[in-house]
Amino acid sequence: MLTGDAAFIKKMNRSLILSNIVEHKLISRAELAKITGLNKATISVQVSDMLDKNIVIETQQEHKSLGRRPVMLSVNREAGFVLGIDLDKDSITFTISDLIGTSVQTEKIKLNISAYDTVLKLLVEQIKGYKLKFAPFCYGLVGIAIGIHGIVNKVEMVDYVPQHGWQNKDLKKDLEDLIGVSVYIENNANLCSIAEKVFKHHQSNNLLSVSLYSGIGIGFMINGVLFKGYHGYAGEIGHMIVVPNGLPCRCGNLGCWEQYASELSFFTQLKKYQESQDISYEDIQNRIKEHEPTIINEMDQFIKFLSIGINNLINLYNPEILVVNSEVLRLYPNAVQELKTYLNSTISHYSELVISQFGKKACIMGACALAIQNFLGVSELCLTIE
Numbered sequence: 424m425l426t427g428d429a430a431f432i433k434k435m436n437r438s439l440i441l442s443n444i445v446e447h448k449l450i451s452r453a454e455l456a457k458i459t460g461l462n463k464a465t466i467s468v469q470v471s472d473m474l475d476k477n478i479v480i481e482t483q484q485e486h487k488s489l490g491r492r493p494v495m496l497s498v499n500r501e502a503g504f505v506l507g508i509d510l511d512k513d514s515i516t517f518t519i520s521d522l523i524g525t526s527v528q529t530e531k532i533k534l535n536i537s538a539y540d541t542v543l544k545l546l547v548e549q550i551k552g553y554k555l556k557f558a559p560f561c562y563g564l565v566g567i568a569i570g571i572h573g574i575v576n577k578v579e580m581v582d583y584v585p586q587h588g589w590q591n592k593d594l595k596k597d598l599e600d601l602i603g604v605s606v607y608i609e610n611n612a613n614l615c616s617i618a619e620k621v622f623k624h625h626q627s628n629n630l631l632s633v634s635l636y637s638g639i640g641i642g643f644m645i646n647g648v649l650f651k652g653y654h655g656y657a658g659e660i661g662h663m664i665v666v667p668n669g670l671p672c673r674c675g676n677l678g679c680w681e682q683y684a685s686e687l688s689f690f691t692q693l694k695k696y697q698e699s700q701d702i703s704y705e706d707i708q709n710r711i712k713e714h715e716p717t718i719i720n721e722m723d724q725f726i727k728f729l730s731i732g733i734n735n736l737i738n739l740y741n742p743e744i745l746v747v748n749s750e751v752l753r754l755y756p757n758a759v760q761e762l763k764t765y766l767n768s769t770i771s772h773y774s775e776l777v778i779s780q781f782g783k784k785a786c787i788m789g790a791c792a793l794a795i796q797n798f799l800g801v802s803e804l805c806l807t808i809e
Contacts, residue, residue, distance in 0.1 A: 503562030507790030566794035577655035614789030616642030730765030
C-alpha cells in the first residue's frame, strides 16, 4: 500500500491535477474533480496555489446558453521555457519550447571538433544566450535536457560517447555549475521513446522505440515507466550479435546488429556502388521512386536484417506499440508491410508496428518533454503537436 505524510499527499494531488490540466488544455474545476476523484475543496486549494505561482491561468469560456460562463483552467504556457539539446556527432541542435511542448525557436550548429572542453564552452555560450533572452518571462529558462548519442548511467554521468571519444564526463554538473539552470542528461534513444509516449501514443504503457541512425538504440516504457536497467545501460541493443563472425564492430565484437541494420550501415553499403560518397535522403527518395535495382536490393537487405533484431525484441519484451525511427524507412512506402512479412512466428506478439512520424526530431522533442515534466513536477505528461 502506498502511504505518505501530508506533504507527500499534497504533492501527489498537485501532480494529478496539473497533469490533467496539461492534457485537456482547457478544463473547469468541476471537470477536474470528476476526472481525478478529488473533492472540490482539494481542487480549490491546489488550483489557488498554482494561480498564485502563475503556473495556471483562468479564462472564461464563451457559450451561447444562459447562465454564468464557466471559468476554465489552462497551463500558463509562457510562464517559463525549456531547452532541448540533441548533441550529435556533426551537429548540435537547440530547441526552445514553451510549457505545453510547442517549439518556439530551433537552431542547429555544425560541430567540427570533438574535444569535450571545446563542446562544453560552446554549450555554455549558447545556453547563456537563451537564458538572457527568456529572462523577462516569469520563470525564464526553467530546465535543459540533453540527448547523448552514447551511454548515460543512472546518475546522468556520460560514461561513453563513441562518436566523440568521451569517457566519464559529468556534463550535468559542469553545465549546472556554469549556468545555474537545472540540466538533465539522457540517452537519445530513451528520449525518442519519451517523445513517442508524450506526443503520440498517449495510452500505451508498454512502448518500445528503436532508433536506427549512426547506431541502433532502444528506449522502452514498461507499465508507463522508462526502463533503464540496473546501472542505466539498458537499450544498447545495437550490439546484439545477429551474424556470428560477421562484420567487425567498434565495440570489439563481430556481427553486431547495427553493422547491418543501422542507417549508417545502409549508407555505407550504398557508397560501394558509386563513385560519389555524398548520398542524401533526397537522393534515396528519388531512387526509390525510380525503382532503381541497387536501392531496392539494399532496402530489401536492410529490412531483412532489421526484422531479425525486431523479432528478438518482440519475443523479449512483448510490446504493445513498437515504433521504428528511421528517415530511410519513412521514404519507403511499403516499409511496415515488408517488415511484417518477416515477423511470422506464432509466439511473437505485439499490437502495433509503426514508423515514427517524428524522425530525427524525436530526440529533441523528448528532451523538451523531459524538462517540462521535471519543472511541472508531474508523473505523467500528455502533449499534442500544434
